[in-house]
Amino acid sequence: MGEPLTAVLVHGAFTDASSWAAVTDRLQSAGAAVWVPANPLRGLNRDGESIARLVRQIAGPVLLVGHAYGGAVITHAGSRAGNVRGLVFVASYGLERGQSIAGSAATWLTSLEWATDAADGAAELLIPLARFGDMFAADLSLHRQDVLAVSQRPIAAAAFTEVLGLAPAWKSLPSWFLITTEDRMIPPAAQWTAAKRMGATTLEVAASHAVLLSQPETVTVFILKALAALR
Numbered sequence: 001m002g003e004p005l006t007a008v009l010v011h012g013a014f015t016d017a018s019s020w021a022a023v024t025d026r027l028q029s030a031g032a033a034v035w036v037p038a039n040p041l042r043g044l045n046r047d048g049e050s051i052a053r054l055v056r057q058i059a060g061p062v063l064l065v066g067h068a069y070g071g072a073v074i075t076h077a078g079s080r081a082g083n084v085r086g087l088v089f090v091a092s093y094g095l096e097r098g099q100s101i102a103g104s105a106a107t108w109l110t111s112l113e114w115a116t117d118a119a120d121g122a123a124e125l126l127i128p129l130a131r132f133g134d135m136f137a138a139d140l141s142l143h144r145q146d147v148l149a150v151s152q153r154p155i156a157a158a159a160f161t162e163v164l165g166l167a168p169a170w171k172s173l174p175s176w177f178l179i180t181t182e183d184r185m186i187p188p189a190a191q192w193t194a195a196k197r198m199g200a201t202t203l204e205v206a207a208s209h210a211v212l213l214s215q216p217e218t219v220t221v222f223i224l225k226a227l228a229a230l231r
Contacts, residue, residue, distance in 0.1 A: 010065065042156045042158075055077060066087070068185065
Protein backbone atom coordinates (compact mmCIF):
# COMPACT_ATOMS: atom_id res chain seq x y z
CA MET A 1 0.00 0.00 0.00
CA GLY A 2 1.13 3.56 -0.71
CA GLU A 3 1.25 6.54 1.58
CA PRO A 4 -2.12 7.73 2.94
CA LEU A 5 -3.96 10.70 1.50
CA THR A 6 -3.34 13.68 3.80
CA ALA A 7 -5.78 16.56 4.25
CA VAL A 8 -3.85 19.83 4.62
CA LEU A 9 -6.12 22.46 6.20
CA VAL A 10 -5.22 26.09 5.43
CA HIS A 11 -6.83 28.84 7.50
CA GLY A 12 -7.90 32.24 6.24
CA ALA A 13 -7.44 35.87 7.23
CA PHE A 14 -8.00 37.26 10.73
CA THR A 15 -7.50 33.86 12.37
CA ASP A 16 -4.95 31.07 12.77
CA ALA A 17 -4.62 27.28 12.58
CA SER A 18 -6.70 26.87 15.75
CA SER A 19 -9.79 27.75 13.71
CA TRP A 20 -9.55 24.21 12.32
CA ALA A 21 -9.34 22.53 15.76
CA ALA A 22 -12.87 21.14 15.91
CA VAL A 23 -12.67 19.88 12.32
CA THR A 24 -9.20 18.40 12.89
CA ASP A 25 -10.43 16.50 15.94
CA ARG A 26 -13.28 14.99 13.95
CA LEU A 27 -11.12 14.11 10.93
CA GLN A 28 -8.56 12.37 13.12
CA SER A 29 -11.31 10.50 14.94
CA ALA A 30 -12.47 9.29 11.51
CA GLY A 31 -8.96 7.99 10.81
CA ALA A 32 -7.89 10.69 8.36
CA ALA A 33 -4.31 11.91 8.12
CA VAL A 34 -4.31 15.68 8.72
CA TRP A 35 -1.82 18.54 8.76
CA VAL A 36 -2.75 22.10 9.79
CA PRO A 37 -0.02 24.60 8.91
CA ALA A 38 0.23 28.27 9.80
CA ASN A 39 -0.72 30.47 6.88
CA PRO A 40 1.75 33.42 6.95
CA LEU A 41 -0.86 36.01 5.79
CA ARG A 42 1.84 38.08 4.09
CA GLY A 43 0.69 37.99 0.44
CA LEU A 44 -1.08 35.65 -1.95
CA ASN A 45 1.91 34.33 -3.89
CA ARG A 46 4.25 34.31 -0.89
CA ASP A 47 1.73 32.42 1.22
CA GLY A 48 1.02 30.04 -1.66
CA GLU A 49 4.71 29.24 -1.96
CA SER A 50 4.96 28.68 1.80
CA ILE A 51 2.15 26.13 1.78
CA ALA A 52 3.49 24.48 -1.39
CA ARG A 53 6.91 23.96 0.24
CA LEU A 54 5.25 22.23 3.19
CA VAL A 55 3.06 20.07 0.96
CA ARG A 56 6.04 18.90 -1.11
CA GLN A 57 7.59 17.53 2.10
CA ILE A 58 4.59 15.27 2.77
CA ALA A 59 5.20 11.68 1.68
CA GLY A 60 2.14 10.81 -0.32
CA PRO A 61 -0.84 12.48 -1.98
CA VAL A 62 -2.53 15.56 -0.52
CA LEU A 63 -6.00 17.08 -0.47
CA LEU A 64 -5.67 20.83 0.03
CA VAL A 65 -8.50 22.46 2.00
CA GLY A 66 -8.74 26.25 2.25
CA HIS A 67 -11.11 28.43 4.24
CA ALA A 68 -11.80 31.93 2.87
CA TYR A 69 -8.43 33.56 2.01
CA GLY A 70 -6.91 30.11 2.53
CA GLY A 71 -8.81 29.02 -0.58
CA ALA A 72 -6.98 31.62 -2.64
CA VAL A 73 -3.70 30.36 -1.16
CA ILE A 74 -4.38 26.72 -2.10
CA THR A 75 -5.28 27.88 -5.61
CA HIS A 76 -1.62 28.91 -5.90
CA ALA A 77 -0.08 26.11 -3.82
CA GLY A 78 -1.93 23.38 -5.69
CA SER A 79 -0.17 24.38 -8.88
CA ARG A 80 3.25 24.30 -7.22
CA ALA A 81 3.18 20.94 -5.44
CA GLY A 82 3.02 17.82 -7.61
CA ASN A 83 1.48 15.60 -4.94
CA VAL A 84 -1.78 17.57 -4.65
CA ARG A 85 -4.72 15.51 -5.87
CA GLY A 86 -7.70 17.76 -5.14
CA LEU A 87 -8.94 20.99 -3.60
CA VAL A 88 -11.70 21.82 -1.13
CA PHE A 89 -12.88 25.42 -0.83
CA VAL A 90 -14.84 26.45 2.27
CA ALA A 91 -16.61 29.85 2.13
CA SER A 92 -13.97 31.01 -0.30
CA TYR A 93 -12.89 32.45 -3.65
CA GLY A 94 -12.20 31.01 -7.09
CA LEU A 95 -9.48 33.26 -8.45
CA GLU A 96 -8.40 33.24 -12.06
CA ARG A 97 -4.83 33.97 -13.11
CA GLY A 98 -4.22 37.72 -12.95
CA GLN A 99 -7.13 38.29 -10.53
CA SER A 100 -6.91 39.53 -6.95
CA ILE A 101 -9.29 39.10 -4.03
CA ALA A 102 -9.98 42.83 -4.12
CA GLY A 103 -10.92 42.48 -7.77
CA SER A 104 -13.24 39.53 -7.27
CA ALA A 105 -15.83 39.53 -4.50
CA ALA A 106 -14.41 41.29 -1.47
CA THR A 107 -16.77 44.25 -1.18
CA TRP A 108 -16.15 44.21 2.60
CA LEU A 109 -12.55 45.43 2.23
CA THR A 110 -13.63 49.02 2.75
CA SER A 111 -14.87 48.00 6.23
CA LEU A 112 -11.40 47.03 7.46
CA GLU A 113 -9.12 49.21 9.54
CA TRP A 114 -5.37 49.64 9.61
CA ALA A 115 -3.41 47.80 12.26
CA THR A 116 0.11 48.75 13.29
CA ASP A 117 2.55 48.27 10.43
CA ALA A 118 4.41 44.99 10.71
CA ALA A 119 8.15 44.64 11.35
CA ASP A 120 8.69 43.92 7.66
CA GLY A 121 7.12 47.26 6.75
CA ALA A 122 3.91 45.78 5.38
CA ALA A 123 0.64 47.57 6.12
CA GLU A 124 -1.75 45.24 7.93
CA LEU A 125 -5.52 45.08 8.24
CA LEU A 126 -8.01 44.04 10.91
CA ILE A 127 -11.79 43.85 11.17
CA PRO A 128 -13.02 46.61 13.54
CA LEU A 129 -13.88 45.08 16.91
CA ALA A 130 -17.40 46.48 16.88
CA ARG A 131 -18.14 44.87 13.51
CA PHE A 132 -16.29 41.57 13.83
CA GLY A 133 -19.16 39.47 15.15
CA ASP A 134 -21.67 40.61 12.56
CA MET A 135 -19.25 40.35 9.63
CA PHE A 136 -17.35 37.19 10.48
CA ALA A 137 -19.29 35.04 12.93
CA ALA A 138 -22.92 36.05 13.21
CA ASP A 139 -24.07 32.50 14.06
CA LEU A 140 -21.81 32.18 17.11
CA SER A 141 -22.61 33.34 20.62
CA LEU A 142 -21.79 36.94 21.53
CA HIS A 143 -19.11 35.70 23.92
CA ARG A 144 -17.36 33.68 21.22
CA GLN A 145 -17.63 36.61 18.82
CA ASP A 146 -15.91 38.84 21.37
CA VAL A 147 -13.13 36.33 21.97
CA LEU A 148 -12.48 35.96 18.25
CA ALA A 149 -12.55 39.72 17.71
CA VAL A 150 -9.85 40.50 20.26
CA SER A 151 -7.67 37.56 19.22
CA GLN A 152 -7.87 38.09 15.46
CA ARG A 153 -4.62 37.95 13.53
CA PRO A 154 -3.82 40.87 11.20
CA ILE A 155 -3.15 40.22 7.53
CA ALA A 156 -0.94 42.15 5.15
CA ALA A 157 -3.03 44.45 2.95
CA ALA A 158 -1.11 43.13 -0.05
CA ALA A 159 -2.75 39.74 0.42
CA PHE A 160 -5.98 41.22 -0.94
CA THR A 161 -4.52 43.29 -3.76
CA GLU A 162 -1.86 40.92 -5.09
CA VAL A 163 -2.95 39.01 -8.18
CA LEU A 164 -2.68 35.27 -8.67
CA GLY A 165 0.52 34.89 -10.65
CA LEU A 166 0.07 31.45 -12.17
CA ALA A 167 -2.57 29.08 -13.54
CA PRO A 168 -5.08 28.25 -10.78
CA ALA A 169 -4.86 24.69 -9.50
CA TRP A 170 -8.59 24.14 -9.92
CA LYS A 171 -8.17 24.15 -13.69
CA SER A 172 -6.36 20.80 -13.51
CA LEU A 173 -7.55 19.25 -10.23
CA PRO A 174 -10.97 18.07 -8.98
CA SER A 175 -12.56 20.59 -6.64
CA TRP A 176 -15.22 20.74 -3.94
CA PHE A 177 -16.87 23.95 -2.71
CA LEU A 178 -18.84 24.45 0.51
CA ILE A 179 -21.02 27.55 0.05
CA THR A 180 -22.15 29.50 3.13
CA THR A 181 -25.49 31.18 2.47
CA GLU A 182 -25.39 33.50 5.52
CA ASP A 183 -21.86 34.74 4.75
CA ARG A 184 -21.35 38.50 5.20
CA MET A 185 -17.70 38.45 4.11
CA ILE A 186 -17.91 36.64 0.76
CA PRO A 187 -21.32 36.97 -0.94
CA PRO A 188 -22.99 33.59 -1.50
CA ALA A 189 -23.63 34.55 -5.13
CA ALA A 190 -19.89 35.08 -5.65
CA GLN A 191 -19.19 31.69 -4.08
CA TRP A 192 -21.68 30.04 -6.43
CA THR A 193 -20.10 31.77 -9.43
CA ALA A 194 -16.68 30.51 -8.40
CA ALA A 195 -17.91 26.97 -7.80
CA LYS A 196 -19.64 26.80 -11.18
CA ARG A 197 -16.55 28.15 -12.93
CA MET A 198 -14.51 25.35 -11.35
CA GLY A 199 -17.07 22.66 -12.06
CA ALA A 200 -16.81 21.88 -8.35
CA THR A 201 -18.88 19.46 -6.35
CA THR A 202 -20.94 21.76 -4.12
CA LEU A 203 -22.74 21.81 -0.81
CA GLU A 204 -24.84 24.75 0.38
CA VAL A 205 -25.10 25.32 4.14
CA ALA A 206 -26.89 28.03 6.14
CA ALA A 207 -23.89 29.34 8.04
CA SER A 208 -21.77 32.44 8.56
CA HIS A 209 -18.21 32.92 7.35
CA ALA A 210 -17.08 31.15 10.54
CA VAL A 211 -18.63 27.84 9.47
CA LEU A 212 -15.55 25.95 10.74
CA LEU A 213 -16.57 26.99 14.24
CA SER A 214 -20.35 27.03 13.98
CA GLN A 215 -20.81 23.80 11.98
CA PRO A 216 -17.58 21.75 12.23
CA GLU A 217 -19.43 18.46 11.70
CA THR A 218 -20.81 19.65 8.36
CA VAL A 219 -17.37 20.79 7.23
CA THR A 220 -15.79 17.52 8.37
CA VAL A 221 -18.25 15.33 6.50
CA PHE A 222 -17.73 17.40 3.35
CA ILE A 223 -13.95 16.93 3.56
CA LEU A 224 -14.32 13.20 4.25
CA LYS A 225 -16.44 12.85 1.09
CA ALA A 226 -13.69 14.54 -0.93
CA LEU A 227 -11.07 12.23 0.60
CA ALA A 228 -13.20 9.19 -0.20
CA ALA A 229 -13.68 10.33 -3.81
CA LEU A 230 -9.92 10.71 -4.30
CA ARG A 231 -9.16 7.27 -2.87
